[in-house]
Amino acid sequence: MEPLAERMRPRSLDDYIGQRHLVGEGAILRKMIDSGHISSFILWGPPGVGKTTLAQIIAHKLETPFYTLSAVTSGVKDVREVIERARSGRFFNSVSPILFIDEIHRFSKSQQDSLLGAVEKGVVTLVGATTENPSFEVIRPLLSRCQVYVLKSLEKEDLLRLLHQALTKDVELKQRDIRLTETGAILRYSGGDARKLLNILELIVESTDGEVVEITDALVEARLQQNPLAYDKDGEMHYDIISAFIKSIRGSDPDAALYWMARMIEGGEDPRFIARRVVISAAEDIGLANPNALLLANAAFEAIEKIGWPEGRIPLAEAVVYLATSPKSNSAYLGIDAALAEVRKSGNQPVPLPIRNAPTGLMAELGYGDGYKYPHDYPGHFTEQQYLPDALVGKRFWHGQHSVQEEKMYNRMLQCWGERYKEN
Template sequence: MPRRPVVPPATGLFAESDALKPLAERMRPRDLDEVVGQTRLLAPGSALRRSIEAGRVHSMILWGPPGCGKTTLALLLAKYADAQFSAISAVLSGLAEVRAALAAAENRFAQGQRTVLFVDEVHRFNKVQQDAFLPHIERGVIVFVGATTENPSFELNSALLSRCRVHVLDAVPAAAIAAALQRALTDRERGLGTLELRLDEGAIETLAQAADGDVRRALTFLEIAAELADDGRIDATTLDQVLADRTRRFDKSGEQFYDQISALHKSVRSSDPDAAIYWLTRMLDGGCDRSYLARRLTRMAIEDIGLADPRAWHMALDAWDSFDRLGSPEGELALAELALYLAVAPKSNAAYAAFNAARERVRETGTLEVPMHLRNAPTKLMKGLGYGKGYQYDHAAEGGIAADQQCLPDALANAVFYAPTERGLEGQFRDKVDAVRAMRRQPKSG
């Protein structure tokens, strides 16, 4: 059976300019009221909305995930400000294209017309390319609108950031995506209204959820489903075909990556096994390097469990080794079991804190001399100079500890770096550490 057309009947101007455009492009919002999912930023009465509606647009960076409306907002800025819209992509353009776009904007500026210059994926431009925009922003030749999925604090230079306001766009909620899908289904001019498609109950919600916050992706799913639909019906079988190979949003080196590894680490630290296994699975699902996860889990065992349960350290190394031997997907279970164990294990950062405190004290105090009684004395000359004199062999002392033997430099006598907790194994020797320290603070014999 031939496939059904997925665009409305072509007539007039629509036939010439829009009939071949993807559904997501045809359904792009024409005004602020049609924008979905950005109520925090564009709610009626909000500062940005009032500014746009009044035509008082400013240079800005739009930071948000794919499909949240960055390009749409830039187009609307130009429309409301009665300005020329010009777009370049940092993926496809070099310095020559940037200069050409700026030269065209200069000509329009000389004729009294503003230009909204939209730079997609602006984080991909290097510092020299970013600097090229600065004088034109300062003089008002362009209203600069940069779109990025990456954290501007890390990817854009400070000079550009100082001349632009950063607006954060959110991933679009499923309910808002569902509203956009419903509009596309009923719109007879730009959408699929003329096809009179019939959807099984819950189909729109399924498509909206599968889009994972991306309106463009949802509309693409709907367009494909309409193409595959038998007799105009989109049922569960059709949806299974459309959504079979979908993936979740994840970047392997950007903001989402660092946010999720932070969530995993903090979930382990908070002794929440459910959250820990969830974030680990999210990162595995996103294609995160498994060896990186094994290394970070090992770091958690050392930093956050520490001496409260030294077995966690060994289990981390065993899980890492098991993954290296088994590979994916079998070896991932070893990482999952490790994450669960770390989450439920007793926690102590006492060793981590002691190491940091000692390192800071070393930096502050410099090269303090080793006490004479602790020095090595392999030669007669060194013995004659007093090296090793007065050293007490602890195994020969009562209780196995020479309690009045000072092992720190004189300038750090009685300094405390390690503070054992009462949790897990560490709690079993806390009393001993405290007792020995108390003994060492007693007046020395002899």
């Protein structure tokens, strides 16, 4: 017989629990599905929140062929074979077959490249599922052709509703006298993961003799024989502990940062996952206040790749302590976000003629590069000239913050540009 989690897998959106921000009445995915036309997208969220189920419901609703590939077991050849089957089996003007790729973050660059043409031409509609941030794991050309929808861990109300459905609708559980006296432990163990919740429920019922099964916190903990607050690298606490780790570095608390890193290590977290977060923190939170932090974080990442584990914990700990005890600045992070916001707002502003490239005679005749001042020809290797588009002259994106390193940088800008860099 199928496991309980598979027996309880929803077959329609009406039975689907959670993710109301995506599939509730009037939500974006619900509208798309109801219209009968969907574009390629990637579902990003922790395990057990309904990514695969949602893809299957969509395929069933649209009555379109549904192909599944796992990034763990499939290669480029498998991808091409599925695409060819989809191409040959599609009728004129019919809805594109759906290609569902589980754990798409594990696809190599060549595997992802092999998808591009089919997705772009509409041979298949790609639905990817990932537990990792797709902006890090999915190649940019493929990501640009997909919308990204974020799925959340199931909330307490969702989990309780799922428990109630399992106890009242499942053909096996309905035959037992199951009393849900306490729910605290079973909800904690599940970590917002529907599949884990149902697996725990099934384990408890199957391991309990007698006509009556009374579910209590003590029974759940005894059956699972582990600390209900233990780190779970696949559950909601995974994200909470990473958050605590990064915020401890940002908050200049090396002891807390080491503690949360130890929790991740003991929980079996991939050291490269930790190292990548350390590199991001070095750029986002320490930034220009201590540029060496990024160098050390990168060095720790490379050391883990070279020397492996457990020895790699030492350079990683060195980098974490260094970052936590460093002065902090997020001026570069704020600066690029401000510049991106301006680009989205003002569009593609023309490049001023003096700083344009003039590789051809025609471009030179049109004035490209005319009037450009080569800074190295001037005292201090600086001369004032316009670099921003005409519409953005005087605009500021980077604002120096109060650290020794950035004060020096800010004072140099003040010396070069004068009034433009005077803070209000």
